[in-house]
Amino acid sequence: MNCDDGEFQLNRSRNEEIAKALNISMKKIDRVKKRFAEEGFEVALEGHKSERVYEKKADGDFEAHLIALSCGEPPKGHCRWSLRLLAVKVVELKNIDVISHETVRQVLKKTKSRHGKRRAG
Numbered sequence: 001m002n003c004d005d006g007e008f009q010l011n012r013s014r015n016e017e018i019a020k021a022l023n024i025s026m027k028k029i030d031r032v033k034k035r036f037a038e039e040g041f042e043v044a045l046e047g048h049k050s051e052r053v054y055e056k057k058a059d060g061d062f063e064a065h066l067i068a069l070s071c072g073e074p075p076k077g078h079c080r081w082s083l084r085l086l087a088v089k090v091v092e093l094k095n096i097d098v099i100s101h102e103t104v105r106q107v108l109k110k111t112k113s114r115h116g117k118r119r120a121g
Helices: 015-022 026-039 041-046 060-071 083-092 101-112
Strands: none
Touching: 015 026, 026 041, 060 083, 060 101, 083 101
């Protein structure tokens, strides 16, 4: 979209037209324009890279215990393991101090991919 206000710009698009075409808010357009002017093209398109460092809680041993637990019998009164039940149980078993159900999901998701397994047929 042509939103530049330069002297050689003949067909300038207005923010309202851009917002409608891209289905975004006027505020978003203003923020992107400001970021472009102040910080450049790459930052305007992709934003700032996160500088936060995350400590990995789940090591190989923990993952093995979690997978073994998830393959076993669920607790009494449940027909299957939920992510939250697994998270509570691994903390209860002292395999880890604290863990979220989302981390449990990510660990189990990694085990679903079968790298190297060939398809039959």
